[in-house]
Amino acid sequence: MSQPATPLSEQEQQQLVRLIGRAMLPALPPGWAKVRAEYRAAGRHIEVDLAFAAADGQWRPVRPPMDVVQLFGQLRTGMYAADRGTWLSAVYEIEAPSQFAVDFNAEDEPRWRNAPPVIGFQDELRTFPRADDRIPDWLRQRVGLPPRVEVVPPGELRTAHVYDGRDEAGRPVVNRQTVDPQLREALLAYLEAAPVVLAARDLDVDEFAPGEQDVPLNFRTDGTWIWAGAVPHYLRKHGLPPEAALVRHIVDRDFRVADVDDATKDRAVALITAS
Template identity: 50%
Template sequence: MSQPPGPLRPDQQQEIVRQIGLALASQAPPGWRQLRIEYRAAGRHVEADLLVTGPDGLPRPAQPHPEAVRLLGVLRSGMYQPGRGTWLGMICVFDPAQPPDVDFVRPDLEPPFRQQPPALGFQDELRFFPRADEQIPAWLREKAGLTPPVSDGEVRTPRIYDGLDAAGKPLIRRQPLVPAEAERVLAYLDAAPVILASRSYGPDAFAPDRDDAVPMNFRTDGAWAWPGAVAYYLREHGVPPDPDLVAHIRARRFTAPSEVTEEATDQALAAITGERPQTTV
Protein backbone atom coordinates (compact mmCIF):
# COMPACT_ATOMS: atom_id res chain seq x y z
CA MET A 1 0.00 0.00 0.00
CA SER A 2 1.46 3.35 -1.00
CA GLN A 3 -1.56 5.66 -1.14
CA PRO A 4 -4.80 5.59 0.85
CA PRO A 5 -7.86 4.72 -1.27
CA GLY A 6 -10.57 7.23 -1.95
CA PRO A 7 -12.77 8.24 0.99
CA LEU A 8 -15.89 6.24 1.79
CA ARG A 9 -19.20 8.01 2.09
CA PRO A 10 -21.11 7.49 5.37
CA ASP A 11 -23.56 5.10 3.67
CA GLN A 12 -20.63 3.10 2.28
CA GLN A 13 -19.08 2.92 5.74
CA GLN A 14 -22.37 1.63 7.15
CA GLU A 15 -22.61 -0.98 4.43
CA ILE A 16 -19.10 -2.25 5.18
CA VAL A 17 -19.96 -2.48 8.88
CA ARG A 18 -23.06 -4.48 7.94
CA GLN A 19 -20.95 -6.85 5.83
CA ILE A 20 -18.51 -7.27 8.72
CA GLY A 21 -21.42 -8.32 10.93
CA LEU A 22 -22.63 -10.82 8.32
CA ALA A 23 -19.16 -12.34 7.99
CA LEU A 24 -18.81 -12.73 11.77
CA ALA A 25 -22.34 -14.10 12.15
CA SER A 26 -21.70 -16.76 9.50
CA GLN A 27 -19.40 -18.56 11.94
CA ALA A 28 -21.31 -17.82 15.14
CA PRO A 29 -23.36 -20.52 16.87
CA PRO A 30 -27.16 -20.52 16.39
CA GLY A 31 -28.89 -18.27 18.89
CA TRP A 32 -25.86 -16.04 19.47
CA ARG A 33 -26.58 -12.93 21.53
CA GLN A 34 -23.66 -10.64 20.79
CA LEU A 35 -20.54 -10.38 18.63
CA ARG A 36 -17.81 -8.02 19.80
CA ILE A 37 -14.74 -7.48 17.65
CA GLU A 38 -11.81 -5.25 18.60
CA TYR A 39 -9.48 -4.21 15.79
CA ARG A 40 -6.09 -2.51 16.14
CA ALA A 41 -3.61 -1.62 13.42
CA ALA A 42 -0.40 0.31 12.82
CA GLY A 43 0.99 0.13 9.31
CA ARG A 44 1.07 -3.56 8.39
CA HIS A 45 0.63 -4.67 12.00
CA VAL A 46 -2.97 -5.87 12.50
CA GLU A 47 -4.73 -7.39 15.51
CA ALA A 48 -8.36 -8.57 15.67
CA ASP A 49 -9.97 -10.12 18.75
CA LEU A 50 -13.49 -11.52 18.72
CA LEU A 51 -15.79 -12.34 21.64
CA VAL A 52 -18.93 -14.34 20.86
CA THR A 53 -21.75 -14.41 23.41
CA GLY A 54 -23.72 -17.59 22.84
CA PRO A 55 -27.25 -18.61 23.82
CA ASP A 56 -26.04 -19.25 27.39
CA GLY A 57 -25.07 -15.60 27.79
CA LEU A 58 -21.37 -16.32 28.27
CA PRO A 59 -18.80 -14.49 26.06
CA ARG A 60 -16.07 -16.69 24.61
CA PRO A 61 -13.08 -15.79 22.43
CA ALA A 62 -13.23 -16.96 18.82
CA GLN A 63 -11.24 -16.62 15.64
CA PRO A 64 -12.70 -13.80 13.54
CA HIS A 65 -13.68 -14.58 9.96
CA PRO A 66 -10.87 -13.51 7.56
CA GLU A 67 -13.36 -11.57 5.44
CA ALA A 68 -14.39 -9.53 8.47
CA VAL A 69 -10.74 -8.69 9.18
CA ARG A 70 -10.22 -7.69 5.55
CA LEU A 71 -13.29 -5.46 5.57
CA LEU A 72 -12.13 -3.76 8.76
CA GLY A 73 -8.92 -2.85 6.93
CA VAL A 74 -10.98 -1.51 4.02
CA LEU A 75 -13.06 0.57 6.44
CA ARG A 76 -9.95 1.96 8.13
CA SER A 77 -8.35 2.90 4.81
CA GLY A 78 -11.57 4.38 3.46
CA MET A 79 -11.96 6.64 6.51
CA TYR A 80 -8.56 8.28 5.98
CA GLN A 81 -8.73 12.08 6.01
CA PRO A 82 -5.90 13.91 4.20
CA GLY A 83 -3.57 15.50 6.70
CA ARG A 84 -5.45 13.99 9.65
CA GLY A 85 -4.80 10.26 9.22
CA THR A 86 -7.23 7.52 10.16
CA TRP A 87 -8.15 5.61 13.30
CA LEU A 88 -5.84 2.90 14.66
CA GLY A 89 -8.29 1.12 16.93
CA MET A 90 -12.00 0.41 17.09
CA ILE A 91 -14.56 -1.81 18.77
CA CYS A 92 -17.68 -2.96 16.96
CA VAL A 93 -20.53 -4.71 18.75
CA PHE A 94 -23.27 -6.57 16.89
CA ASP A 95 -26.57 -7.52 18.51
CA PRO A 96 -29.32 -9.37 16.59
CA ALA A 97 -31.95 -6.85 17.72
CA GLN A 98 -29.87 -3.64 17.63
CA PRO A 99 -27.97 -1.58 15.03
CA PRO A 100 -24.19 -2.09 15.16
CA ASP A 101 -22.40 -0.08 17.85
CA VAL A 102 -19.06 1.25 16.57
CA ASP A 103 -16.57 3.01 18.86
CA PHE A 104 -13.25 4.37 17.59
CA VAL A 105 -10.21 4.90 19.83
CA ARG A 106 -9.51 8.61 20.18
CA PRO A 107 -6.49 9.71 18.10
CA ASP A 108 -4.67 11.06 21.16
CA LEU A 109 -4.77 7.63 22.81
CA GLU A 110 -2.68 4.62 21.86
CA PRO A 111 -4.81 1.54 21.15
CA PRO A 112 -4.20 -1.27 23.68
CA PHE A 113 -2.15 -3.47 21.36
CA ARG A 114 -1.90 -7.09 22.40
CA GLN A 115 1.64 -7.16 21.00
CA GLN A 116 3.56 -3.91 20.71
CA PRO A 117 4.18 -3.08 17.04
CA PRO A 118 7.77 -2.25 16.07
CA ALA A 119 8.77 1.33 15.32
CA LEU A 120 8.61 0.45 11.63
CA GLY A 121 4.89 -0.29 12.01
CA PHE A 122 4.20 3.23 13.27
CA GLN A 123 6.50 4.70 10.62
CA ASP A 124 4.55 2.80 7.97
CA GLU A 125 1.34 4.13 9.50
CA LEU A 126 2.49 7.70 8.87
CA ARG A 127 3.69 6.77 5.40
CA PHE A 128 0.49 4.97 4.37
CA PHE A 129 -1.79 7.56 6.00
CA PRO A 130 0.16 10.86 6.02
CA ARG A 131 -0.63 13.41 8.73
CA ALA A 132 0.18 17.07 9.13
CA ASP A 133 2.77 17.53 11.84
CA GLU A 134 0.29 19.07 14.27
CA GLN A 135 -2.03 16.05 13.77
CA ILE A 136 0.54 13.52 15.00
CA PRO A 137 -0.23 12.80 18.67
CA ALA A 138 2.68 12.70 21.08
CA TRP A 139 2.44 8.93 21.67
CA LEU A 140 2.52 8.18 17.92
CA ARG A 141 5.39 10.59 17.36
CA GLU A 142 7.35 8.83 20.09
CA LYS A 143 6.53 5.30 18.86
CA ALA A 144 7.57 6.22 15.32
CA GLY A 145 10.88 7.55 16.60
CA LEU A 146 10.22 11.11 15.47
CA THR A 147 11.18 12.45 18.89
CA PRO A 148 13.11 10.77 21.68
CA PRO A 149 10.97 9.33 24.52
CA VAL A 150 12.14 11.89 27.04
CA SER A 151 10.67 14.94 28.69
CA ASP A 152 10.91 18.22 26.81
CA GLY A 153 11.91 19.93 30.06
CA GLU A 154 8.40 20.97 31.05
CA VAL A 155 6.98 18.58 33.61
CA ARG A 156 3.20 18.45 33.71
CA THR A 157 0.94 18.07 36.74
CA PRO A 158 -2.51 16.45 36.57
CA ARG A 159 -5.94 17.75 37.44
CA ILE A 160 -7.17 15.80 40.47
CA TYR A 161 -10.81 16.30 39.48
CA ASP A 162 -12.75 18.47 37.05
CA GLY A 163 -14.18 21.20 39.22
CA LEU A 164 -16.70 21.61 42.06
CA ASP A 165 -20.47 21.60 42.07
CA ALA A 166 -22.66 24.16 43.83
CA ALA A 167 -22.26 22.27 47.11
CA GLY A 168 -18.47 22.26 46.82
CA LYS A 169 -18.26 18.57 45.96
CA PRO A 170 -15.73 17.45 43.33
CA LEU A 171 -16.94 16.80 39.80
CA ILE A 172 -15.62 14.01 37.56
CA ARG A 173 -16.19 14.15 33.80
CA ARG A 174 -13.93 11.31 32.66
CA GLN A 175 -14.32 7.87 31.16
CA PRO A 176 -13.90 5.21 33.87
CA LEU A 177 -11.07 2.70 33.55
CA VAL A 178 -11.84 -0.98 33.23
CA PRO A 179 -10.62 -2.89 36.33
CA ALA A 180 -7.68 -4.57 34.58
CA GLU A 181 -6.33 -1.29 33.23
CA ALA A 182 -6.99 0.51 36.52
CA GLU A 183 -4.68 -1.97 38.24
CA ARG A 184 -1.93 -1.32 35.70
CA VAL A 185 -2.32 2.44 36.04
CA LEU A 186 -2.17 2.11 39.83
CA ALA A 187 0.99 0.02 39.59
CA TYR A 188 2.58 2.75 37.43
CA LEU A 189 1.55 5.55 39.78
CA ASP A 190 2.91 3.67 42.79
CA ALA A 191 6.17 2.60 41.11
CA ALA A 192 7.48 6.02 40.02
CA PRO A 193 10.17 7.60 42.24
CA VAL A 194 9.10 9.72 45.21
CA ILE A 195 10.45 13.29 45.00
CA LEU A 196 8.63 14.76 47.99
CA ALA A 197 7.97 12.48 50.95
CA SER A 198 5.65 13.27 53.83
CA ARG A 199 4.24 11.40 56.77
CA SER A 200 1.20 13.68 56.75
CA TYR A 201 -2.21 12.79 55.34
CA GLY A 202 -4.91 15.11 54.07
CA PRO A 203 -8.73 15.01 53.94
CA ASP A 204 -10.60 12.90 51.38
CA ALA A 205 -12.51 15.24 49.03
CA PHE A 206 -14.95 12.43 48.17
CA ALA A 207 -15.45 11.27 51.77
CA PRO A 208 -15.20 14.35 54.06
CA ASP A 209 -15.47 12.16 57.17
CA ARG A 210 -12.00 10.79 56.40
CA ASP A 211 -9.79 13.51 57.86
CA ASP A 212 -6.36 11.87 57.53
CA ALA A 213 -6.56 9.59 54.52
CA VAL A 214 -4.87 11.05 51.44
CA PRO A 215 -1.06 10.71 51.19
CA MET A 216 0.74 14.03 50.82
CA ASN A 217 3.76 12.73 48.91
CA PHE A 218 4.66 13.41 45.26
CA ARG A 219 6.09 11.16 42.54
CA THR A 220 7.43 11.75 39.04
CA ASP A 221 8.39 9.79 35.95
CA GLY A 222 10.33 12.72 34.52
CA ALA A 223 7.48 13.93 32.30
CA TRP A 224 4.67 14.18 34.84
CA ALA A 225 4.62 14.87 38.58
CA TRP A 226 1.59 13.86 40.63
CA PRO A 227 0.48 13.85 44.28
CA GLY A 228 -0.42 10.71 46.19
CA ALA A 229 -4.06 11.76 45.87
CA VAL A 230 -4.11 10.57 42.25
CA ALA A 231 -3.47 6.92 43.15
CA TYR A 232 -5.53 7.18 46.34
CA TYR A 233 -8.70 8.39 44.61
CA LEU A 234 -8.35 5.77 41.88
CA ARG A 235 -7.85 3.00 44.43
CA GLU A 236 -10.47 4.12 46.95
CA HIS A 237 -13.15 5.71 44.76
CA GLY A 238 -12.45 4.55 41.20
CA VAL A 239 -11.68 8.11 40.09
CA PRO A 240 -9.60 7.87 36.90
CA PRO A 241 -6.54 10.14 36.71
CA ASP A 242 -6.32 13.12 34.39
CA PRO A 243 -7.01 11.70 30.87
CA ASP A 244 -3.75 13.19 29.55
CA LEU A 245 -1.80 11.40 32.29
CA VAL A 246 -3.60 8.13 31.50
CA ALA A 247 -2.72 8.55 27.81
CA HIS A 248 0.90 9.14 28.80
CA ILE A 249 0.95 5.99 30.96
CA ARG A 250 -0.55 3.95 28.13
CA ALA A 251 2.05 5.33 25.71
CA ARG A 252 4.76 4.13 28.09
CA ARG A 253 3.20 0.67 28.15
CA PHE A 254 2.46 0.99 31.88
CA THR A 255 6.17 0.76 32.73
CA ALA A 256 7.36 3.45 35.15
CA PRO A 257 11.07 4.33 35.44
CA SER A 258 12.81 3.19 38.61
CA GLU A 259 14.74 6.47 38.74
CA VAL A 260 14.84 9.85 37.00
CA THR A 261 17.66 12.26 36.33
CA GLU A 262 18.52 15.07 38.73
CA GLU A 263 17.47 17.58 36.09
CA ALA A 264 14.08 15.88 35.69
CA THR A 265 13.65 15.85 39.47
CA ASP A 266 14.39 19.58 39.64
CA GLN A 267 11.87 20.25 36.86
CA ALA A 268 9.24 18.14 38.63
CA LEU A 269 9.80 19.96 41.93
CA ALA A 270 9.50 23.27 40.10
CA ALA A 271 6.19 22.14 38.57
CA ILE A 272 4.89 21.22 42.03
CA THR A 273 6.09 24.27 43.94
CA GLY A 274 5.82 26.83 41.17
CA GLU A 275 9.46 27.81 41.64
CA ARG A 276 11.93 27.83 38.77
CA PRO A 277 14.80 25.36 39.27
CA GLN A 278 18.16 26.93 40.01
CA THR A 279 20.95 26.47 37.52
CA THR A 280 24.65 26.32 38.24
CA VAL A 281 27.34 28.01 36.19
Protein backbone atom coordinates in the same frame (compact mmCIF):
# COMPACT_ATOMS: atom_id res chain seq x y z
CA MET B 1 4.78 9.92 2.34
CA SER B 2 2.17 7.73 0.69
CA GLN B 3 -1.42 8.89 0.69
CA PRO B 4 -4.40 6.60 1.37
CA ALA B 5 -7.12 6.11 -1.21
CA THR B 6 -9.97 8.58 -1.59
CA PRO B 7 -11.87 8.86 1.72
CA LEU B 8 -15.24 7.18 1.92
CA SER B 9 -18.38 9.24 2.22
CA GLU B 10 -20.49 8.93 5.36
CA GLN B 11 -22.94 6.76 3.44
CA GLU B 12 -20.16 4.49 2.16
CA GLN B 13 -18.76 4.16 5.68
CA GLN B 14 -22.15 3.12 7.02
CA GLN B 15 -22.53 0.60 4.22
CA LEU B 16 -19.17 -0.96 5.10
CA VAL B 17 -20.13 -1.08 8.77
CA ARG B 18 -23.26 -3.05 7.87
CA LEU B 19 -21.25 -5.39 5.63
CA ILE B 20 -18.81 -6.10 8.47
CA GLY B 21 -21.72 -7.04 10.72
CA ARG B 22 -23.13 -9.42 8.12
CA ALA B 23 -19.70 -10.94 7.51
CA MET B 24 -19.46 -11.99 11.17
CA LEU B 25 -22.64 -14.07 11.08
CA PRO B 26 -21.33 -17.17 9.24
CA ALA B 27 -18.83 -17.74 12.07
CA LEU B 28 -21.56 -17.86 14.73
CA PRO B 29 -23.48 -20.94 15.90
CA PRO B 30 -27.26 -21.01 16.29
CA GLY B 31 -28.50 -19.41 19.49
CA TRP B 32 -25.91 -16.66 19.76
CA ALA B 33 -27.05 -13.61 21.72
CA LYS B 34 -24.13 -11.21 21.37
CA VAL B 35 -21.04 -10.94 19.21
CA ARG B 36 -18.01 -8.72 19.63
CA ALA B 37 -15.22 -8.02 17.15
CA GLU B 38 -12.03 -6.16 18.03
CA TYR B 39 -9.74 -4.89 15.29
CA ARG B 40 -6.30 -3.41 16.05
CA ALA B 41 -3.77 -2.21 13.51
CA ALA B 42 -0.53 -0.28 13.10
CA GLY B 43 0.78 -0.21 9.55
CA ARG B 44 0.69 -3.78 8.28
CA HIS B 45 0.41 -5.27 11.76
CA ILE B 46 -3.20 -6.40 12.20
CA GLU B 47 -4.97 -8.21 15.04
CA VAL B 48 -8.61 -9.30 14.94
CA ASP B 49 -10.53 -11.06 17.70
CA LEU B 50 -14.08 -12.34 17.38
CA ALA B 51 -16.18 -13.78 20.19
CA PHE B 52 -19.82 -14.56 20.84
CA ALA B 53 -21.99 -15.09 23.88
CA ALA B 54 -25.02 -17.34 24.10
CA ALA B 55 -27.88 -17.13 26.59
CA ASP B 56 -25.53 -18.13 29.43
CA GLY B 57 -23.55 -14.90 28.92
CA GLN B 58 -20.20 -16.69 28.59
CA TRP B 59 -17.94 -15.34 25.84
CA ARG B 60 -16.42 -17.88 23.45
CA PRO B 61 -13.80 -17.02 20.81
CA VAL B 62 -14.27 -17.99 17.17
CA ARG B 63 -12.07 -17.60 14.12
CA PRO B 64 -12.88 -14.30 12.37
CA PRO B 65 -13.84 -14.73 8.70
CA MET B 66 -11.37 -13.20 6.25
CA ASP B 67 -14.13 -10.93 4.94
CA VAL B 68 -14.35 -9.32 8.39
CA VAL B 69 -10.61 -8.65 8.42
CA GLN B 70 -10.58 -7.21 4.90
CA LEU B 71 -13.68 -5.06 5.37
CA PHE B 72 -12.32 -3.57 8.61
CA GLY B 73 -9.14 -2.70 6.69
CA GLN B 74 -11.14 -1.01 3.93
CA LEU B 75 -13.10 0.97 6.50
CA ARG B 76 -9.94 2.06 8.31
CA THR B 77 -8.38 3.25 5.06
CA GLY B 78 -11.56 4.97 3.95
CA MET B 79 -11.92 6.87 7.23
CA TYR B 80 -8.49 8.48 6.92
CA ALA B 81 -8.59 12.27 7.29
CA ALA B 82 -5.72 14.48 6.16
CA ASP B 83 -3.46 15.51 9.05
CA ARG B 84 -5.55 13.53 11.57
CA GLY B 85 -4.72 10.02 10.42
CA THR B 86 -7.19 7.21 10.95
CA TRP B 87 -8.33 5.04 13.82
CA LEU B 88 -6.04 2.42 15.32
CA SER B 89 -8.62 0.12 16.88
CA ALA B 90 -12.32 -0.55 16.67
CA VAL B 91 -14.81 -2.51 18.73
CA TYR B 92 -17.94 -3.73 16.95
CA GLU B 93 -20.72 -5.25 19.07
CA ILE B 94 -23.98 -6.81 17.93
CA GLU B 95 -26.84 -7.87 20.15
CA ALA B 96 -29.41 -10.18 18.60
CA PRO B 97 -31.46 -9.69 16.65
CA SER B 98 -30.18 -6.43 15.14
CA GLN B 99 -28.82 -3.90 17.64
CA PHE B 100 -25.21 -2.89 17.05
CA ALA B 101 -22.62 -0.31 18.10
CA VAL B 102 -19.16 0.52 16.78
CA ASP B 103 -16.49 2.45 18.67
CA PHE B 104 -13.37 3.80 16.94
CA ASN B 105 -10.17 4.83 18.73
CA ALA B 106 -7.65 7.08 16.98
CA GLU B 107 -5.68 8.40 19.97
CA ASP B 108 -5.05 5.77 22.65
CA GLU B 109 -2.70 2.85 22.12
CA PRO B 110 -4.66 -0.34 21.48
CA ARG B 111 -4.34 -3.24 23.89
CA TRP B 112 -2.21 -5.39 21.61
CA ARG B 113 -2.17 -9.15 21.78
CA ASN B 114 1.42 -8.85 20.55
CA ALA B 115 2.89 -5.35 20.35
CA PRO B 116 3.88 -4.39 16.78
CA PRO B 117 7.56 -3.84 15.97
CA VAL B 118 8.84 -0.30 15.49
CA ILE B 119 8.48 -0.61 11.72
CA GLY B 120 4.75 -1.21 12.18
CA PHE B 121 4.30 2.18 13.83
CA GLN B 122 6.58 3.81 11.26
CA ASP B 123 4.47 2.29 8.48
CA GLU B 124 1.37 3.66 10.19
CA LEU B 125 2.62 7.23 9.92
CA ARG B 126 3.87 6.72 6.37
CA THR B 127 0.59 5.23 5.20
CA PHE B 128 -1.70 7.46 7.25
CA PRO B 129 0.25 10.71 7.79
CA ARG B 130 -0.68 12.91 10.74
CA ALA B 131 0.15 16.50 11.55
CA ASP B 132 2.82 16.69 14.23
CA ASP B 133 0.37 17.91 16.86
CA ARG B 134 -1.93 14.96 16.07
CA ILE B 135 0.65 12.29 16.92
CA PRO B 136 -0.04 11.07 20.48
CA ASP B 137 2.88 10.99 22.91
CA TRP B 138 2.84 7.18 23.10
CA LEU B 139 3.09 6.90 19.30
CA ARG B 140 5.90 9.45 19.18
CA GLN B 141 7.77 7.33 21.70
CA ARG B 142 7.15 4.16 19.69
CA VAL B 143 8.61 5.59 16.48
CA GLY B 144 11.45 7.48 18.16
CA LEU B 145 10.15 11.02 17.65
CA PRO B 146 11.05 13.66 20.25
CA PRO B 147 8.30 14.66 22.69
CA ARG B 148 5.93 17.27 21.33
CA VAL B 149 6.64 20.78 22.57
CA GLU B 150 3.41 22.58 23.32
CA VAL B 151 3.57 26.33 23.72
CA VAL B 152 1.26 27.67 26.40
CA PRO B 153 0.42 31.36 25.85
CA PRO B 154 1.64 33.65 28.64
CA GLY B 155 -0.86 33.85 31.46
CA GLU B 156 -2.80 30.77 30.34
CA LEU B 157 -3.19 27.95 32.83
CA ARG B 158 -2.95 24.34 31.75
CA THR B 159 -4.30 21.32 33.66
CA ALA B 160 -2.24 18.13 33.87
CA HIS B 161 -3.91 14.80 33.18
CA VAL B 162 -3.40 12.24 35.93
CA TYR B 163 -3.38 9.44 33.33
CA ASP B 164 -4.03 9.13 29.59
CA GLY B 165 -7.47 7.57 29.44
CA ARG B 166 -9.32 4.41 30.37
CA ASP B 167 -9.53 0.99 28.79
CA GLU B 168 -12.76 -0.81 27.97
CA ALA B 169 -12.98 -2.13 31.53
CA GLY B 170 -12.72 1.39 32.95
CA ARG B 171 -9.17 0.97 34.25
CA PRO B 172 -6.75 3.91 33.88
CA VAL B 173 -4.33 3.73 30.95
CA VAL B 174 -0.83 5.27 30.98
CA ASN B 175 1.44 5.62 27.94
CA ARG B 176 4.32 7.80 29.11
CA GLN B 177 8.07 7.80 29.30
CA THR B 178 9.44 6.82 32.69
CA VAL B 179 10.93 9.55 34.86
CA ASP B 180 14.70 9.65 35.19
CA PRO B 181 15.33 8.27 38.72
CA GLN B 182 17.75 11.14 39.34
CA LEU B 183 14.91 13.64 38.80
CA ARG B 184 12.25 11.84 40.81
CA GLU B 185 12.81 13.43 44.22
CA ALA B 186 13.27 16.91 42.76
CA LEU B 187 10.02 16.52 40.79
CA LEU B 188 8.17 15.36 43.89
CA ALA B 189 9.53 18.26 45.91
CA TYR B 190 8.32 20.72 43.26
CA LEU B 191 4.90 19.11 42.82
CA GLU B 192 4.31 19.07 46.57
CA ALA B 193 5.67 22.58 47.21
CA ALA B 194 3.40 24.55 44.88
CA PRO B 195 0.52 26.27 46.68
CA VAL B 196 -2.73 24.39 47.22
CA VAL B 197 -5.67 26.28 45.71
CA LEU B 198 -8.47 23.82 46.40
CA ALA B 199 -8.69 20.91 48.84
CA ALA B 200 -11.09 18.53 50.56
CA ARG B 201 -10.64 16.76 53.88
CA ASP B 202 -11.43 13.32 52.49
CA LEU B 203 -9.06 11.02 50.64
CA ASP B 204 -9.86 9.48 47.27
CA VAL B 205 -9.60 5.85 46.18
CA ASP B 206 -6.30 4.77 44.63
CA GLU B 207 -7.24 3.74 41.08
CA PHE B 208 -4.10 1.62 40.77
CA ALA B 209 -4.60 -0.16 44.10
CA PRO B 210 -8.30 -0.98 44.53
CA GLY B 211 -9.33 -0.99 48.14
CA GLU B 212 -6.82 1.65 49.23
CA GLN B 213 -8.13 5.14 49.92
CA ASP B 214 -5.11 7.40 50.36
CA VAL B 215 -5.09 9.83 47.42
CA PRO B 216 -5.10 13.51 48.46
CA LEU B 217 -8.09 15.43 47.15
CA ASN B 218 -6.40 18.73 46.37
CA PHE B 219 -5.17 20.86 43.50
CA ARG B 220 -2.01 22.92 43.22
CA THR B 221 -0.72 25.46 40.72
CA ASP B 222 2.61 27.09 39.96
CA GLY B 223 1.00 29.82 37.88
CA THR B 224 1.36 27.94 34.60
CA TRP B 225 0.17 24.41 35.35
CA ILE B 226 -2.56 23.01 37.59
CA TRP B 227 -2.31 19.45 38.89
CA ALA B 228 -4.27 17.21 41.21
CA GLY B 229 -2.81 15.76 44.39
CA ALA B 230 -3.00 12.40 42.64
CA VAL B 231 -0.10 13.41 40.34
CA PRO B 232 2.67 13.45 42.99
CA HIS B 233 0.89 10.72 44.96
CA TYR B 234 0.99 8.25 42.07
CA LEU B 235 4.56 9.23 41.20
CA ARG B 236 5.69 8.56 44.76
CA LYS B 237 3.64 5.41 45.34
CA HIS B 238 3.56 3.73 41.92
CA GLY B 239 6.25 5.50 39.90
CA LEU B 240 3.59 6.86 37.54
CA PRO B 241 5.24 9.73 35.62
CA PRO B 242 3.48 13.07 35.20
CA GLU B 243 2.77 14.35 31.69
CA ALA B 244 5.99 14.83 29.74
CA ALA B 245 5.20 18.50 29.10
CA LEU B 246 4.76 19.14 32.83
CA VAL B 247 8.06 17.42 33.59
CA ARG B 248 9.85 19.55 30.96
CA HIS B 249 8.25 22.67 32.41
CA ILE B 250 9.50 21.84 35.91
CA VAL B 251 12.99 21.04 34.64
CA ASP B 252 13.07 24.30 32.65
CA ARG B 253 12.23 26.13 35.88
CA ASP B 254 15.19 24.44 37.52
CA PHE B 255 12.76 22.87 40.03
CA ARG B 256 12.04 26.26 41.61
CA VAL B 257 8.44 27.11 42.45
CA ALA B 258 7.68 30.75 41.70
CA ASP B 259 5.32 32.89 43.77
CA VAL B 260 1.71 32.67 42.61
CA ASP B 261 -0.46 35.75 43.05
CA ASP B 262 -4.02 35.62 44.35
CA ALA B 263 -5.56 36.48 40.97
CA THR B 264 -3.86 33.47 39.37
CA LYS B 265 -4.97 31.23 42.21
CA ASP B 266 -8.55 32.43 41.72
CA ARG B 267 -8.33 31.67 37.99
CA ALA B 268 -7.03 28.20 38.80
CA VAL B 269 -9.96 27.53 41.13
CA ALA B 270 -12.38 28.74 38.47
CA LEU B 271 -10.87 26.34 35.92
CA ILE B 272 -10.95 23.41 38.33
CA THR B 273 -14.54 23.93 39.39
CA ALA B 274 -15.70 24.50 35.81
CA SER B 275 -14.28 21.20 34.53
